[in-house]
Every structure is written in structure tokens, then in C-alpha cells.
Amino acid sequence: MHFFIEKRKIFYILSILIILPGLVSLCTKGLNTGIDFKGGSIIQVKIAGNASLADVRSSLKEMKLEKAEVTRSGDEFFIRTNELNQQQTQEVMNDLKTKFKNVEFRSADTVGATIGKELTQKAFLAVFIAALAMLLYITFRFEWKFGVAAVAAELHDILLVLGIFSMFQWEVNSPFIAAMLTIVGYSINDTIVVFDRIRENLKMKRKEDHASLVNRSIMQSLNRSINTVLTCVFALVALLIFGGVSLKYFVVTMLIGFVAGCYSSIFVASPLWYDLHGKE
Amino acid sequence: MNKNSSIFFTSLVVLVMAALLFFAGKPIINSMNLGLDLRGGLRVVLQAQEKSGKEVTKDTLQKAVGILRDRVDKLGVKETALYQQGTDRVVVEIAGTSDPEAAVDMLKNTAELEFWDEQGKVLVTGKHLTDAKAQSAGSQSTGEFNVAISFDKVGTKQFADATTANLGKPIAIVLDGKAISAPTVKSAITDGNAVIEGSFTAKEAEELAVLLRSGALPVSLKVIEKRSIGPTLGADSLQKSINAGIVGLIAILVFMLGYYRLPGLVADISLVLYGIVVLGVMALLHSVLTLPGIAGFVLGIGMAVDANVIIYERLKEELRLGKTLVAAIESGYNRAFWTIFDSNITTLITAAVLYFLGTGPIRGFAVTLTIGIIASMAIALYFTKWMLVMFSNFTKNQKLYGI
Numbered sequence: 001m002h003f004f005i006e007k008r009k010i011f012y013i014l015s016i017l018i019i020l021p022g023l024v025s026l027c028t029k030g031l032n033t034g035i036d037f038k039g040g041s042i043i044q045v046k047i048a049g050n051a052s053l054a055d056v057r058s059s060l061k062e063m064k065l066e067k068a069e070v071t072r073s074g075d076e077f078f079i080r081t082n083e084l085n086q087q088q089t090q091e092v093m094n095d096l097k098t099k100f101k102n103v104e105f106r107s108a109d110t111v112g113a114t115i116g117k118e119l120t121q122k123a124f125l126a127v128f129i130a131a132l133a134m135l136l137y138i139t140f141r142f143e144w145k146f147g148v149a150a151v152a153a154e155l156h157d158i159l160l161v162l163g164i165f166s167m168f169q170w171e172v173n174s175p176f177i178a179a180m181l182t183i184v185g186y187s188i189n190d191t192i193v194v195f196d197r198i199r200e201n202l203k204m205k206r207k208e209d210h211a212s213l214v215n216r217s218i219m220q221s222l223n224r225s226i227n228t229v230l231t232c233v234f235a236l237v238a239l240l241i242f243g244g245v246s247l248k249y250f251v252v253t254m255l256i257g258f259v260a261g262c263y264s265s266i267f268v269a270s271p272l273w274y275d276l277h278g279k280e
Numbered sequence: 281m282n283k284n285s286s287i288f289f290t291s292l293v294v295l296v297m298a299a300l301l302f303f304a305g306k307p308i309i310n311s312m313n314l315g316l317d318l319r320g321g322l323r324v325v326l327q328a329q330e331k332s333g334k335e336v337t338k339d340t341l342q343k344a345v346g347i348l349r350d351r352v353d354k355l356g357v358k359e360t361a362l363y364q365q366g367t368d369r370v371v372v373e374i375a376g377t378s379d380p381e382a383a384v385d386m387l388k389n390t391a392e393l394e395f396w397d398e399q400g401k402v403l404v405t406g407k408h409l410t411d412a413k414a415q416s417a418g419s420q421s422t423g424e425f426n427v428a429i430s431f432d433k434v435g436t437k438q439f440a441d442a443t444t445a446n447l448g449k450p451i452a453i454v455l456d457g458k459a460i461s462a463p464t465v466k467s468a469i470t471d472g473n474a475v476i477e478g479s480f481t482a483k484e485a486e487e488l489a490v491l492l493r494s495g496a497l498p499v500s501l502k503v504i505e506k507r508s509i510g511p512t513l514g515a516d517s518l519q520k521s522i523n524a525g526i527v528g529l530i531a532i533l534v535f536m537l538g539y540y541r542l543p544g545l546v547a548d549i550s551l552v553l554y555g556i557v558v559l560g561v562m563a564l565l566h567s568v569l570t571l572p573g574i575a576g577f578v579l580g581i582g583m584a585v586d587a588n589v590i591i592y593e594r595l596k597e598e599l600r601l602g603k604t605l606v607a608a609i610e611s612g613y614n615r616a617f618w619t620i621f622d623s624n625i626t627t628l629i630t631a632a633v634l635y636f637l638g639t640g641p642i643r644g645f646a647v648t649l650t651i652g653i654i655a656s657m658a659i660a661l662y663f664t665k666w667m668l669v670m671f672s673n674f675t676k677n678q679k680l681y682g683i
Contacts, residue, residue, distance in 0.1 A: 044513070085503070086381045106513040112504035115325070126637045133629045141622055175572055178634055178642045182579070182649070185630030189623040193590065196619040220597070227539065227589045231532045232582035238528030239578055244520035246317075246513075247575055254579065 002215035008271035015156060015268060022163010031166050034080075034173040037120055039113035041084040043092060046075050048102035053077075059099045063092060073245050076106065083110055123177045127158070130181055134188045142195060145276045150191045153269035157187045157260040164256055175250040183257030186232075190225060190265040197221045198270065214274045218266055229262040286673035293667070294549065300556055308556075308563045315570030315644055316373060318518045320511030321359075322380035326370045326388055328499040336368045340498040345370055348387055350494040355487065357383050370501065381508060388501040389456060391491035395442060396452040396459075403442035403451065408435025412492035414485035417477065425485035427476040429492065436472030444468040453478075455488075521574040528578050529555070532585055540592050542680040546667045547588040550659050554584045557655045562648065570644030580652030583627070587660030591616045595668075596682060605672045605681070613665055620660065624653050 035042050047056070053070055056077055060068045069080040079092070089108050097103045131151055138147040161183060165172060197217035201208075208216075233255065240251045316323055328336045328344060345364055352360045359375040360383075372387065374380040393406030410432045417424040431439050442451065443465045452462040453476050460478040480488065533551065536544040558577060562569065594616045598608035631653065634646035 046512070086385055086506075090381075104512055105510040107507070107509045109508070110503070110506040112327075114327075115505045122637050126633050129637075130630050130633045133633070134626055137626060137629065174638075174642060178572060178638065178645050181630050181634050185627040186583075188626040189586075192623045192626060193619055196622060200615070221593075224586075224589050224593045227593075228582075228586045231535060231585040231589070232579065234531040234535065235528040235578045235582035238531060239521070239524045239575060242520055242524035242527055243575070244517055246517055246571060247521070250572065250575060 002211045004215050004218045004266065005211040005271060005274055008267070008274070011267040011271070015264075019156065019159050019163055022167055023159060025166040026163055029166055029169065031162070031172045032169040033116075034171040035109060035111045035116070036173040037116045039083055039111050039116045041081050041089065041108065041110040043079040043081075043084075043089060043108045044106035045077050045079070045093070045096060046102075046104040046106055047077055047096070047100050048075055048104070049100070051077075051100050055100070056096070059095065060092070063095055065092070076245060083112065085110075119174060119177075123174075123180075126177065126181060127184065130184050134184070138188070138192070138195075142199060145273055146195050146199075149269045149273040149276060150188055150195070152272055153191050153261075153264040154184055154187045156264045156268050157183055157257055160260045161253060161257050165253075170249055170252075173249075176253055179250050179253035179257065182254055183261060186258055187261035187264060190228075190261045191269040193224060194218060194221050194265050194270050195273070198273070210274055210277060214270050218270055222266070225262050225266060229258055232258050283673050286670045290667070290670045290674075297549070297553060297556070301552070304556070304560070308559050311563045312559070313566060313568045314514075314518070315568045315573065316375055316507070316514070317509055317571045318514045318569065318574075319375055320509050320514040321373065321375035322384060322506070322508045324372045324384050324388075324503055324507075325365065325505035326372065326501040327504045328368045328370065329502055331390065331498065331500045334498065336499050338367060341368060341370070344497045344499050344501070347494050347497055348372070351387055351490055354490045354494065355383075355386075357387070369504075376511065384503075386487055386491075388503070389491055390497045390500050391494070392456055392496040393492055394454045395439070396454050397442070397446055398449055403446075404431070404435055404438045406492055406496055408432050408438065409492055409495075410435075412489040414480075414482065414489045415475075416482075417479075423481070425480045425482050426478065427480070427485050427489050427492065429474050429476060431472040431474075433472075436470070439472060439474065440468060440470040443470075517571050521571065521578070525574065525578045525581075529581055532581060536585060536588070539682070540588075541682050542671060542675075543588070543592045543595065543668065543682075546664055546671060547585065547592070549667060550588065550664045551581060551584060553663060554581070554652075554656055554659055557659065558648070558651050561651050561655065565647075565651075567647050567651075568644055569648075572642060573644035573648045576645040576648035577652065580649060580656065584652065584656035584659070586623070587616075587620045587656055588664060590619055591660065591664070592682075599678055599681060605676050605678070606669070609665070609668050609672060613661075617661065620657060624657050628653055 053072055056070050056079070057068075060066075060070065060079065065081055067082065071078045071080075084092070089110070093103070093105055131154060134154070135147045135151050138150050158180065161180065164170075165176075194217060197220050198214060201213050201217050206213075236251050236255045236258070239247055240255065243251060328341055330336050334340065341364060345362060348362055348370065352362065357374060361371075361373040363371050365371050372384055374383055391406070393409070394402050395404045397403055408431050409429055411430045413428045414425055415428050417426045446465050447468060448465065450462040450464045452459045454460070460476060463477060476488070529551070533548045536547045536551075538544070540547065558580065591612055594612035595608055598612045599605070603611065628650065631646045631649040635643055635650070638646060
């Protein structure tokens with residue numbers, strides 16, 4: 001029995017079911033874009049002791065920054081506001097220092113609206129160029145059907161990550177784009193290893209139908225697919241646990257993407273190639 | 281090669297690597313350029329805007345950057361990088377100064393000095409200055425400072441005319457549209473020397489003198505992006521990501537050893553070499569280590585294992601077909617080569633796109649990723665293979681290869 005090929009429709013449906021909620025969320029809620037995309041300021045301060053979110057919020061209200069959004073992660077507070085200039089940032093810091101005892105300046109970012117617009121355009125351009133370059137490379141090294149199947153699997157991974165970020169409304173900033181592109185590269189990398197096996201088995205010209213051949217190729221590269229994603233997951237989980245807040249979402253993005261990439265190379269790319277190519 | 285010489289060469293490699301780690305490790309890490317996100321500092325993107333009808337061109341921008349460099353040098357703002365971005369932007373990066381924001385705020389001043397009469401008509405401009413110096417005001421040390429300026433020939437003539445025409449009336453000294461002071465002209469000044477009074481502190485007077493000496497910027501600069509990282513956050517991030525890297529590395533080393541046994545040991549030795557090579561190359565290229573860069577490095581460790589995994593899985597297959605160990609290594613490598621090549625090229629394409637479209641820290645990520653991919657390919661295809669052949673001379677016991 002050729003498990004991966006015979007059950008492929010079930011996995012197609014599974015993939016659609018996983019992606020669909022995220023897709024709906026993307027269309028209705030969209031992405032929670034950070035200041036890198038829409039402009040504005042974010043100030044990070046460390047307030048030791050037991051300052052509460054409400055304390056910090058009320059203190060900002062007195063400064064007429066009612067629209068400021070405050071979040072916290074342990075002792076670290078993140079204040080998101082509209083675009084502040086240097087003087088205003090300084091005022092916020094001074095004010096916090098008088099209200100709370102142990103205030104430590106961590107970082108302050110300000111991004112103008114024009115920069116945000118540029119980043120959005122660049123991000124789309126980057127993902128588009130990367131995907132196109134992959135398609136060309138695979139067509140050159142393999143054939144176009146492999147390329148189409150690989151890009152479909154890639155799209156699957158991108159949509160999955162975007163959907164999850166939309167559903168949980170996690171903030172999207174420029175490191176997110178870097179993480180997405182890494183996923184694009186990795187997902188293709190994973191797919192190529194399986195395709196490479198299919199190509200090699202095709203060359204042997206055994207008396208074997210394609211269902212069996214594709215299935216066998218997946219089985220042969222299965223250990224590799226799992227072990228490689230495992231070692232990357234080790235590295236990423238270590239970064240997630242020990243790497244501090246600044247890297248958190250950068251790492252989470254890649255973690256989801258890598259696991260999705262491994263899944264899609266087995267359950268999306270290879271079966272799709274089989275469907276594109278025909279049975280004989 | 282016989283067993284003894286294999287043992288000799290393998291031990292030699294391990295010894296050399298240990299020595300490298302021991303002696304070169306510290307210097308490599310110390311010579312590494314840390315990005316602003318790891319050491320604290322300020323990065324500002326300034327948008328050049330046209331000033332009094334003059335368009336922003338490549339020329340004027342270059343001139344502006346030159347003037348800014350001059351100011352940085354004269355003011356002694358340490359560890360500052362200045363460069364053009366695109367056709368109309370200037371990036372200023374200042375590392376670790378106590379108050380980098382104030383420094384940038386001062387630097388980006390246009391510093392256009394004008395002298396106005398009562399009607400607001402411009403009499404003389406700072407274009408005709410030859411010198412500006414900070415000096416103590418008055419004989420007593422009141423703590424106040426002012427700036428003495430000298431005009432060139434044209435300026436001297438204009439200033440003489442202006443003071444003659446406005447005798448007994450005030451002349452406003454205006455910097456970038458803001459009046460500093462408006463002293464009353466007591467007598468015509470014909471020697472081309474004047475003093476700007478404005479109850480400055482010593483520092484303010486010195487800064488103003490530098491701004492005036494370096495000349496007015498041909499464009500006006502507006503902050504459109506600003507990222508300032510406090511020194512404690514940078515140090516925290518560095519420490520945390522080093523810890524994460526060590527934990528991740530150990531997890532991978534243990535996993536490889538446990539799963540692949542003897543080849544796993546070879547992979548582990550290769551991984552340590554990978555770490556030394558990547559950090560060494562980065563130090564040699566003077567590339568900047570950023571936070572995303574470290575993430576790229578740690579991720580690279582995971583990916584570097586990939587080539588080993590592909591090879592060992594092949595090796596196992598070949599051994600199961602009943603080949604001898606040496607033959608299995610040879611054919612396993614031949615079959616794995618193109619797989620490794622093709623799969624790494626795609627990641628390289630991504631890194632290239634990131635490098636050309638990204639800025640700042642993202643570029644750091646792309647650079648480490650690229651160095652990592654090339655290093656891991658080279659090490660897996662040459663070093664690891666050589667080690668495997670060496671190890672195969674020790675023992676032919678296939679159980680050690682996970683069969």
C-alpha cells in the first residue's frame with residue numbers, strides 16, 4: 001500500500017482545514033502590523049518592583065498619551081504610541097522615572113509613515129522575487145512540474161504562518177519578513193530533497209508505477225526530513241526559551257514555518273507532483 | 281592508509297581544533313564588531329528635504345554627508361558611522377555614547393546663520409564666514425560663553441555696510457530661522473570680526489562654533505526613522521543569545537551522537553569546526569554581528585547538520601545493500617552531493633534577496649546565513665568525508681554506524 005499517495009486527498013483536506021481559519025482571519029481581521037509597517041513609536045522600559053500595567057497606563061494618561069498601548073512581559077513594559085520626537089520620548093522617560101523607582105531605559109524606536117509604506121512594498125517584492133527565483137531554479141534543475149508543486153507547498157507554508165499570526169493578532173515587524181523568507185528558502189530546501197529522490201528513482205527506470213515510486217521516495221527521505229527539522233527545532237526552541245523577548249516572535253515564526261515546511265514537502269509537494277504528472 | 285596513521289591524523293585534527301578553540305576563540309570573539317542592537321546605541325535615518333527651493337540631488341546630498349562627517353570629527357563624537365542610503369537619505373549610527381540622541385539632534389542642524397535688520401531683511405549670511413571660535417564672555421568667569429566669528433572679504437564688506445546702515449538699531453542674529461540674540465549696533469564694524477552672544481554654556485558655544493565652521497548643510501534633514509537601544513538591553517540580548525546558542529548546540533550534539541553513533545561523532549566534530557569557521561570568517565570580513573545575525577548563526581547550526589544527516593542516511597542505505605564500509609562512504613557521498621547542492625542553493629537565493637532588499641540588522645542575518653551555508657557545504661563535502669574515511673580505518677563494525 002502506498003500510504004502517502006493513496007491517502008493524499010485526506011491530507012489535502014487536512015491542509016485546507018488548517019489553513020482556512022487563518023485565511024478567514026486574514027480577510028476579516030488582517031495582520032496586526034507594528035510600527036515598522038504603519039509608523040509610530042515604541043518605547044521599551046524595564047520597571048523593577050511591582051508596577052502594574054494600570055499604573056503605567058494611568059501615568060501615560062496624565063501625559064496626554066491616552067492612545068498609548070501598553071503591554072508587558074515580566075519586568076519589561078512596551079509602550080506603543082503615535083510618532084514621538086526625541087523631546088517627547090525624553091518627557092515620557094522622565095515622567096516614568098519620577099513615578100516609579102527603578103526605571104531603566106531599554107530602547108526607543110520611531111518610524112515615519114513613509115518608511116512603513118516602503119517596507120510593505122519591499123516585503124511583497126522580496127517574497128515575490130524569492131519565490132520566482134526558486135521556481136526558475138527548480139525548473140532549470142528539474143522540470144516545471146516540480147517547480148509548480150514546490151511553489152504550491154511554499155504558498156501553503158506562507159499562508160499557514162500568516163494565518164496563525166492573524167488569528168492570534170501577533171505583531172508583525174520587519175524581522176517577521178526575514179523569518180518568512182527564511183521559511184521560503186527552507187521549505188523549498190526540504191521539498192528539493194524529496195524531489196531529488198523522485199528524480200533519481202525515475203532515472204532507474206524500474207517497472208514501477210508512479211504511486212509506488214513517489215511513495216518509496218518519500219519513505220527513503222523520511223528519516224532525513226524528520227531529523228533535520230528536529231535539529232533545527234532544537235536550535236529554535238533553545239533561542240525561544242533562553243533568547244530573550246526581542247527574538248521571541250522572530251523565532252516563533254520560523255518554528256511554525258519549519259515544521260510546516262517539513263509537513264508540506266511530504267504531504268503537499270510530492271503528492272501534487274504525482275497529480276500533475278499523471279499515473280503511468 | 282593503515283590504522284596507526286589514521287589514529288595519528290584524527291588525533292592531530294582534534295588537537296588542532298582544540299588549540300584553535302583555546303587560543304583563537306577569545307581573539308575572534310573580541311575582534312567581532314557588535315551591532316548596535318547588541319552594544320547599545322542609536323541609528324537614525326534622515327530624510328533630506330529641499331531647502332529654500334534648492335532640489336536634493338546626488339551632489340548636494342554628498343556635500344551634506346561631507347559636512348556631517350566634518351562635524352562628527354570636530355566634535356569628537358566617538359564610534360559614529362555615516363552613510364548615504366538611496367538618493368535622498370543619510371543614515372547616522374552612533375554606538376554607546378551617553379546621549380546619542382542629543383548628538384544627532386545637534387548634528388542634523390542645518391546651521392544657516394543669518395543677520396537680519398528690523399524689517400526681517402537678510403543682511404549677511406554665514407556663507408561668508410572664515411572662522412568661528414567659542415570664547416569666554418567677559419573678563420569675569422560668569423560661566424557664560426559666546427562665539428567669535430570672522431568674515432571673508434565679501435562678508436566683511438556686507439557686514440560693514442549693514443552695521444553702518446543700521447547704526448543705533450538692533451540686528452538680529454538668526455540661526456535656522458530662530459533668533460539667538462539681537463544686539464544694538466553701537467558703531468560700524470569694518471574689520472569683519474563679530475561676536476554672537478546668547479548666554480551659551482561652554483559646550484553649546486563649542487558646538488555652535490563647530491556647526492558654523494563646517495558650514496551650513498545644503499539640505500534640511502528630517503528624522504524619519506530612529507532606533508535607540510539602551511546599553512543594558514544590548515548586553516542582555518548578547519548574553520541571552522549566547523546562552524541559547526550553547527544550549528541549542530549541546531542538544532544537537534547529543535542528538536547526533538545518540539542517533540548516528542560513530543558518524544554522529546564525526547558530525548559533532550564537524551559542527552565545532554563549522555562554528556570556528558563561521559565566526560572566524562565573520563571576524564575576517566569585519567562583518568557586524570547583530571541579534572538576528574546570532575539567530576541566523578544558531579539556525580545555521582541546525583542546517584549544517586542537514587548535510588550530515590543526508591549523507592549518513594545514504595550511508596546506511598548503502599550499507600544495508602551489503603556494500604563494504606569504504607564503498608558505502610564513496611557511493612553515499614556521490615549520491616548525496618547533488619541533493620545537498622540543490623537544497624543549499626535555494627537557501628542561498630533567499631539569503632541574497634534578504635541582503636539586497638533588507639537593511640540594518642536584517643542584512644546581518646543574511647550575511648551570517650550565507651557564510652553558514654557555504655561553510656557547512658564545504659565542511660560536509662570535504663572535511664566530514666575525510667574524517668569518515670579515517671574512522672573507517674579504526675573499525676569496520678557496522679553496529680557503530682547504526683545498522
